[in-house]
Amino acid sequence: MCRNDTCQCLETGKEWTKFMEKHYKKILKDTEDRVFSRLRIQELDEKSPWYGGFYDRDRIVQAKYTIICVEPMITLYCNPDSRYYRSSLLAQRAELGLSYIRSVQHENGLFDYVTCNFFSAPDTAFCIGFFIPLYEYLSKKEERTGQEEDFLRKVGEIVHDGAYGLLEGGFHTPNHRWAIASALAKCGVLFGDKKLAESAEIYLKEGIDCNADGEFAEKSAGNYNSVNNDAMLMLSDAFGDAQYEQHTIRNLHMMLTYWEPDGSIFTANSTRFDKDRLVYPLSYYMEYLAMGMKYDIPEFLGMCNTIFDIIEEKKIPSPECLIYLMLHPEYRSFEYEGRYEQPDFARFYEDSGILRARKGHYSYTVMREKSNFLYFHNGTSKLEMKVAGSFCEHRAFKAETMEILADGTAHLHQTMRGWYYLPFEEKPETSDWWKMDQSSRKKKLGPDMEIDVYVKPAEGGIDVRVVTDGVSGAPWRVELAFSGIEFMASEHVMLPVNGSEVLVIKDPELEAYNEKDSLLIGPGFGEHRFTEGKEDSEAKTPGAVTVYFTDYTAFDHTIRIRNRRDLEEKLFYTS
Numbered sequence: 001m002c003r004n005d006t007c008q009c010l011e012t013g014k015e016w017t018k019f020m021e022k023h024y025k026k027i028l029k030d031t032e033d034r035v036f037s038r039l040r041i042q043e044l045d046e047k048s049p050w051y052g053g054f055y056d057r058d059r060i061v062q063a064k065y066t067i068i069c070v071e072p073m074i075t076l077y078c079n080p081d082s083r084y085y086r087s088s089l090l091a092q093r094a095e096l097g098l099s100y101i102r103s104v105q106h107e108n109g110l111f112d113y114v115t116c117n118f119f120s121a122p123d124t125a126f127c128i129g130f131f132i133p134l135y136e137y138l139s140k141k142e143e144r145t146g147q148e149e150d151f152l153r154k155v156g157e158i159v160h161d162g163a164y165g166l167l168e169g170g171f172h173t174p175n176h177r178w179a180i181a182s183a184l185a186k187c188g189v190l191f192g193d194k195k196l197a198e199s200a201e202i203y204l205k206e207g208i209d210c211n212a213d214g215e216f217a218e219k220s221a222g223n224y225n226s227v228n229n230d231a232m233l234m235l236s237d238a239f240g241d242a243q244y245e246q247h248t249i250r251n252l253h254m255m256l257t258y259w260e261p262d263g264s265i266f267t268a269n270s271t272r273f274d275k276d277r278l279v280y281p282l283s284y285y286m287e288y289l290a291m292g293m294k295y296d297i298p299e300f301l302g303m304c305n306t307i308f309d310i311i312e313e314k315k316i317p318s319p320e321c322l323i324y325l326m327l328h329p330e331y332r333s334f335e336y337e338g339r340y341e342q343p344d345f346a347r348f349y350e351d352s353g354i355l356r357a358r359k360g361h362y363s364y365t366v367m368r369e370k371s372n373f374l375y376f377h378n379g380t381s382k383l384e385m386k387v388a389g390s391f392c393e394h395r396a397f398k399a400e401t402m403e404i405l406a407d408g409t410a411h412l413h414q415t416m417r418g419w420y421y422l423p424f425e426e427k428p429e430t431s432d433w434w435k436m437d438q439s440s441r442k443k444k445l446g447p448d449m450e451i452d453v454y455v456k457p458a459e460g461g462i463d464v465r466v467v468t469d470g471v472s473g474a475p476w477r478v479e480l481a482f483s484g485i486e487f488m489a490s491e492h493v494m495l496p497v498n499g500s501e502v503l504v505i506k507d508p509e510l511e512a513y514n515e516k517d518s519l520l521i522g523p524g525f526g527e528h529r530f531t532e533g534k535e536d537s538e539a540k541t542p543g544a545v546t547v548y549f550t551d552y553t554a555f556d557h558t559i560r561i562r563n564r565r566d567l568e569e570k571l572f573y574t575s
Helices: 019-041 063-078 088-103 121-140 146-168 174-190 194-204 224-239 243-255 281-295 298-314 322-327 329-333 564-574
Strands: 111-113 117-120 345-349 354-359 362-367 374-377 382-391 394-396 401-404 410-421 443-458 461-469 475-483 487-489 494-496 502-504 510-513 518-522 545-552 556-563
Touching (some): 019 063, 019 298, 019 329, 063 111, 063 121, 063 146, 088 146, 111 121, 121 174, 121 224, 121 322, 146 194, 194 224, 224 243, 224 281, 243 281, 281 298, 374 461, 382 443, 518 564, 545 556, 556 564
Parallel strands (some): 502 545
Antiparallel strands (some): 111 117, 345 354, 354 362, 374 382, 382 394, 410 443, 443 461, 475 545, 487 494, 518 556
């Protein structure tokens, strides 16, 4: 029940519903289903070098995925609510998995991530990180069966040796530091060794890479932000220092603006593998629950229920977090009936170079330093915009600066510098072009191309003004990439689409639609028929229908983007 007047949660009525208990039952059932499904991919051939391990989707067997499979098996074995409770067959299969994991753990405690990293501290941190809550749960269990004692011993050996392997260090990416540091700190507590905690502090001296917006360095809303959040919570728990979880809280506040109208996460600004992937916010559930309960934040608690609404609507499995609900029974017993209703907003994260906005049934995103600088999402379809062409080494507009004007307009600017090499003033030491010091050549500078883009909020959508200047006669274009549409219609085009079409459209208005909604875009312009050539290297959005509006520089065009549902609902509500 809401306890804050500023809460954006929607009360469900007077009747009390045990939502967290409902979540627990769904998580339990989904965990049972996952375990049953994964048992079929366990290697049971005693002669196989992977005996006891589990095959991932690429038919590769390694420690990390096997740990992901074995942890919930042991968790269900220990859970009296599960149909697998104390199943001897499940215990045997889990034992096989543990034997495989132990067999591939190096003598120094480290694991390989066989597709790229060997004797890898960060991957070992992730591996033992999956086992740490299970080990903690088994350690705290007041009465253990002989089988549970065996699980405790074997899981403990893997975690213990892995923790000491982390002392060797070594990492590649920003988030690796926090995975290693949090595992070291937590294991320092579990095994009573200050040396582990002191080693964690070496990494923490670098400072946490979470800016004032709540964004971590890799900007990975679909994956590594939540990985970092979990690490921050583990550090806070291990050190008894709440400063670390403040980074998680800032990120969770930021993530409240990163949900799209279809319940997915905006991932286009990520610098990691999750870029442009369809990801739902499952991994944030436990973080919202833990921080919402501890700090009494209604929006966070409402998001827990909203996440399960998304799970039900999309018919997707719940997050893999059963062991945390068993380790912290207060999470299961806590009840909250509100839901987070994302309000209309416009939030400019200047340091991160991104504007996120929501109005009615649509959201839009504007980004600095990205060729796909604009995204418009109405819940069933998505539009991406790019200003593209060839100018010296440039192939598309990527804003160098971004500011928000007084009326809410996002102004983006880039100056593309023109230049040519000049001959060396002195004879070079070699005639081999590739061995010459090209950086020491003088250059003839100019001309420069100036590009300004203005994204202005409007009723039912946005107006996008594109202005090019400084160079005349260059054939440039505005690219519109549509995903999730079924038909496209204008004065001269009426066709079903399947993602392979490339169109140049000059008509006053284009409609891209599916059975639920449509986008209205225009006016179009088409002064030349763009043909991809050797100078053009910007790839089109995979699977999207691409529409070009074309002209010769210098030009000044304003393109209207409207969501039809919002326009029509306004008419009905005001008539």
